[in-house]
Amino acid sequence: MSVPHTAVAQPAGAGFCFDLIRRNAMLESMGAQTPRVKKTGTTICGVKFKDGVVLGADTRATEGPIVCDKNCEKIHYIAPNIYCCGAGTSADTENTTEIVSAQLKLQRLNTGRQSRVECAMTHLKRKLFRYQGHISAALVLGGVDSTGAHLFTVWPHGSVSSLPYVTMGSGSLAAMAVFEAGFKDDMTKEEAMNLVHHAILAGIFNDLGSGSNVDLCVITKDGAEMKRTFDEANPRKVRSARDYQFPRGSTTVLRQDIHRVVSVEERVEHVGSSTSDDLPAAAAGAMDMDADN
Numbered sequence: 001m002s003v004p005h006t007a008v009a010q011p012a013g014a015g016f017c018f019d020l021i022r023r024n025a026m027l028e029s030m031g032a033q034t035p036r037v038k039k040t041g042t043t044i045c046g047v048k049f050k051d052g053v054v055l056g057a058d059t060r061a062t063e064g065p066i067v068c069d070k071n072c073e074k075i076h077y078i079a080p081n082i083y084c085c086g087a088g089t090s091a092d093t094e095n096t097t098e099i100v101s102a103q104l105k106l107q108r109l110n111t112g113r114q115s116r117v118e119c120a121m122t123h124l125k126r127k128l129f130r131y132q133g134h135i136s137a138a139l140v141l142g143g144v145d146s147t148g149a150h151l152f153t154v155w156p157h158g159s160v161s162s163l164p165y166v167t168m169g170s171g172s173l174a175a176m177a178v179f180e181a182g183f184k185d186d187m188t189k190e191e192a193m194n195l196v197h198h199a200i201l202a203g204i205f206n207d208l209g210s211g212s213n214v215d216l217c218v219i220t221k222d223g224a225e226m227k228r229t230f231d232e233a234n235p236r237k238v239r240s241a242r243d244y245q246f247p248r249g250s251t252t253v254l255r256q257d258i259h260r261v262v263s264v265e266e267r268v269e270h271v272g273s274s275t276s277d278d279l280p281a282a283a284a285g286a287m288d289m290d291a292d293n
Helices: 021-029 090-111 117-130 172-182 189-206 278-292
Strands: 044-048 052-058 061-063 066-069 075-079 082-088 137-145 148-154 160-162 165-168 213-220 223-232
Touching: 044 082, 044 137, 044 148, 044 172, 044 189, 052 082, 052 137, 052 148, 052 189, 075 090, 075 137, 082 090, 082 117, 082 213, 090 117, 090 137, 117 137, 117 148, 137 165, 137 213, 148 165, 165 172, 172 189, 189 213, 189 223
Parallel strands: none
Antiparallel strands: 044 052, 044 165, 052 213, 061 066, 075 082, 082 137, 137 148, 148 160, 213 223
């Protein structure tokens, strides 16, 4: 019995594949716009100190080159003892953190116990890994539970890092420079808040995608303390009215049209109407006239 010959596809060799270079060049010659990477702007960070965790974020939200919100909130609630900073697409970060927060609340109602930070981290990384990076949410997760203080970074693809101080976002390099220079073990609460404050300021002043105010969140075993608008890094200066007064003749007059304005008065006089007693008689007279016609 003869066995028919079947062609077997051979796997491609190792290395990069440049088969689509000519196609891309042809599309560009025809006027097609090549897709560009969308740049998001944010500076978020966190640091562990002796008694807990301090999280920080800026408050600028951008739509490409446009600043669409100057005082948005990037530190999201997960549980009473767990908070999360979000960078990336605002809709993705808010939706992801809200879903995980609801799941942890159901778990607390079922078990009657405090939520663990590692449990929140597991929920986040599994959800993001399931979508293979298509959910644009880069997160800094921090909290304090019965096992101590924890600080994690969760990347959009689902990878996780646990470090004593972390930064994420477009201003993360400037913030990391501040952490590298000023971090030390067993810091006090005030030292940690000051370090995170200056790290966010470094991102605001060195990254165009970050700006406006500084938000902090201090988490200890006693609970979380949200410090909204901890510092206004770029206060808007009030301009006086005289700055906009220009002398006559500063602008060249190209055309001058003079229109005569005519005022018209309209008077409306109301003619006295019949009383209610005269209405039946008037109606009867009208009916008689119709009958005669």
